[in-house]
Amino acid sequence: MFISMAPLLVWFERRVAAFIQDRLGPNRVGPIGILQPVADGIKLIFKEEFFPALSNKVLYFLAPCISLFVSLFVFAVIPFAAPVEINGKILYPQVANLNIGMLYVLAISSLGVYGIMIGGWSSNNKYSLLGGLRASSQMISYELTMGMSVAAVVLFFGTFDLQKIVETQSGFHWGVIFQPVSFFLFLVAALAESNRVPFDLPEGETELVGGYHTEYGGMKFGGFLFAEYLNIVTLSGMMVTLFFGGYNGLEWFSNLVDASPVLNAVIQFSAFSIKTLLLLFFFVWVRWTYPRFRYDQIMRLGWKILLPISIGNLLVTAMLIYWGVF
Amino acid sequence: MDWFVYGFSALAIASAIMVITRRNPIISALYLCLTLFCLAALFVLLEAYFIAAVQVLVYAGAVMVLFIFVIMLLNLDPEKMIVEYFQTPRMISVISALLLFGFLTFVFWTNNITGERGYDFPVQITQGGGHLKAMSSKLFTTFLLAFEVTSILLLVAIVGAVVLAKRKV
Amino acid sequence: MDYSGVMLVTSAAIFTIGVAGVLIRRNALIFFMSIELMLNAANLAFASFSYFLNSLDGQVFVFFVMMVAAAEAAVGLGIIIAIFKNRKTVDLYDLRLLQG
Numbered sequence: 001m002f003i004s005m006a007p008l009l010v011w012f013e014r015r016v017a018a019f020i021q022d023r024l025g026p027n028r029v030g031p032i033g034i035l036q037p038v039a040d041g042i043k044l045i046f047k048e049e050f051f052p053a054l055s056n057k058v059l060y061f062l063a064p065c066i067s068l069f070v071s072l073f074v075f076a077v078i079p080f081a082a083p084v085e086i087n088g089k090i091l092y093p094q095v096a097n098l099n100i101g102m103l104y105v106l107a108i109s110s111l112g113v114y115g116i117m118i119g120g121w122s123s124n125n126k127y128s129l130l131g132g133l134r135a136s137s138q139m140i141s142y143e144l145t146m147g148m149s150v151a152a153v154v155l156f157f158g159t160f161d162l163q164k165i166v167e168t169q170s171g172f173h174w175g176v177i178f179q180p181v182s183f184f185l186f187l188v189a190a191l192a193e194s195n196r197v198p199f200d201l202p203e204g205e206t207e208l209v210g211g212y213h214t215e216y217g218g219m220k221f222g223g224f225l226f227a228e229y230l231n232i233v234t235l236s237g238m239m240v241t242l243f244f245g246g247y248n249g250l251e252w253f254s255n256l257v258d259a260s261p262v263l264n265a266v267i268q269f270s271a272f273s274i275k276t277l278l279l280l281f282f283f284v285w286v287r288w289t290y291p292r293f294r295y296d297q298i299m300r301l302g303w304k305i306l307l308p309i310s311i312g313n314l315l316v317t318a319m320l321i322y323w324g325v326f
Numbered sequence: 327m328d329w330f331v332y333g334f335s336a337l338a339i340a341s342a343i344m345v346i347t348r349r350n351p352i353i354s355a356l357y358l359c360l361t362l363f364c365l366a367a368l369f370v371l372l373e374a375y376f377i378a379a380v381q382v383l384v385y386a387g388a389v390m391v392l393f394i395f396v397i398m399l400l401n402l403d404p405e406k407m408i409v410e411y412f413q414t415p416r417m418i419s420v421i422s423a424l425l426l427f428g429f430l431t432f433v434f435w436t437n438n439i440t441g442e443r444g445y446d447f448p449v450q451i452t453q454g455g456g457h458l459k460a461m462s463s464k465l466f467t468t469f470l471l472a473f474e475v476t477s478i479l480l481l482v483a484i485v486g487a488v489v490l491a492k493r494k495v
Numbered sequence: 496m497d498y499s500g501v502m503l504v505t506s507a508a509i510f511t512i513g514v515a516g517v518l519i520r521r522n523a524l525i526f527f528m529s530i531e532l533m534l535n536a537a538n539l540a541f542a543s544f545s546y547f548l549n550s551l552d553g554q555v556f557v558f559f560v561m562m563v564a565a566a567e568a569a570v571g572l573g574i575i576i577a578i579f580k581n582r583k584t585v586d587l588y589d590l591r592l593l594q595g
Contacts, residue, residue, distance in 0.1 A: 121352070143387075338509060339508045342512040343512055368505070377561075384561055400585065419515060423511050424511070476562045479566055483570050490574060
């Protein structure tokens, strides 16, 4: 059900972009244009499936599938609500409650590079190859910053288990208050990992014709697009879980209504959704505000500026924990 | 549970055979990724969760990306392998590899290795507060020297890779 | 069920396939990939021994083997790129400079 946020994001982005640019967005299809993603999907399905002059049809077909699968797998460990006890059995509102939840997220998000690289290479087109190589080198560079900032957060909370991290943040002891530098680093790394402006040189239309998805049309292109939006939703979900208290925040409401466990879970899920929507708005806002970085600027930022800051952040957090401040 | 073990083992062996028999180096690299995933699944079945995650994170997520980068940048033609497949040196290599496999299988099948020889595993995990804590406590106390030396080894590897790839100015 | 035999035979099979790949293939990159196969087979053997002999040391050693393999892959690929820049080929049969 959470995955349905990705088509919503398509519509949301175009409306917010229009609002920032002082015009109306899509408003014909459905009440306020809300069926626009449906119309886009139908158009993409009905387009002709073609294979350009390729060396390898299997890889060409496989690349968007890999991107989609990798974006979906990370959803499995994000906790939507506290464990609910129904008739004596404890249900976890996650797909999988892993002891090494955070490590799993890092591992799966490092696989996101494959879809882009294989898509860029199998298109038999020098612009696609360049776009694919640039995108993958950008993604692997910013994985380091993401990993280090997550390491500082895990050091602070003391566990890799995402459910426990969210439970520790109850009562407005949110992660962003105790780890602001980590939050900033994770935000920038998430922008770079999902190939969003200002880091979207690999797919910039004015730079590389279209980057790694130049030669893709129809539902394969739809696959790449959907994978990118899903990646944004996943990273927003991760940020909410680690830094913004996960599903906490609406306890006053459930105390007011005196909720049963199931209704409590629904209230917590809606708290999580509201926070994720606010972060998605932030992502879209940044996209239509800043210009694009050059490739060497992106690499310089990732290696020379953000990586030393994240290592320093990890050191400072470790020292503060050792001296008993936290 | 048995079928998971048999299935992932068979898939790992099949994709390993595919690695060494394909003409196109990128297809070999992708089959190697599949082999690494099957091995990560086998690690999970052996209750080595941290190792499985590190395998996907380091091996399948970084080392194989490096391999595929190099193959793409070197832009190699698929080598013509079918023409000279059944040469004599290659047949001798294959036969000696099969003999090695026979020897190893004989050693492993005919010796009984299960038993209570060590005493670490379940005790350390339940007392140490989970698999991750037990393993990291071992890593930072008993194997501390190896850990620090490994970090220096990685530093040497980084410097070496940069020196090798530098253009001569 | 006691599936120690299955795990170890899998490890032996993957190791043997790696050995065969090293001996057969002419392409330097696939040669390196066979070496990675051998290292992974050894990792699997370590992990299965650690599980069946109830000791956590095997898994720690797997961690170290992975670090060493990653370092060795990076430097090895740097060497291959340097050779390619010089000789424009990665065919091992064409790189027999030390042969008498």
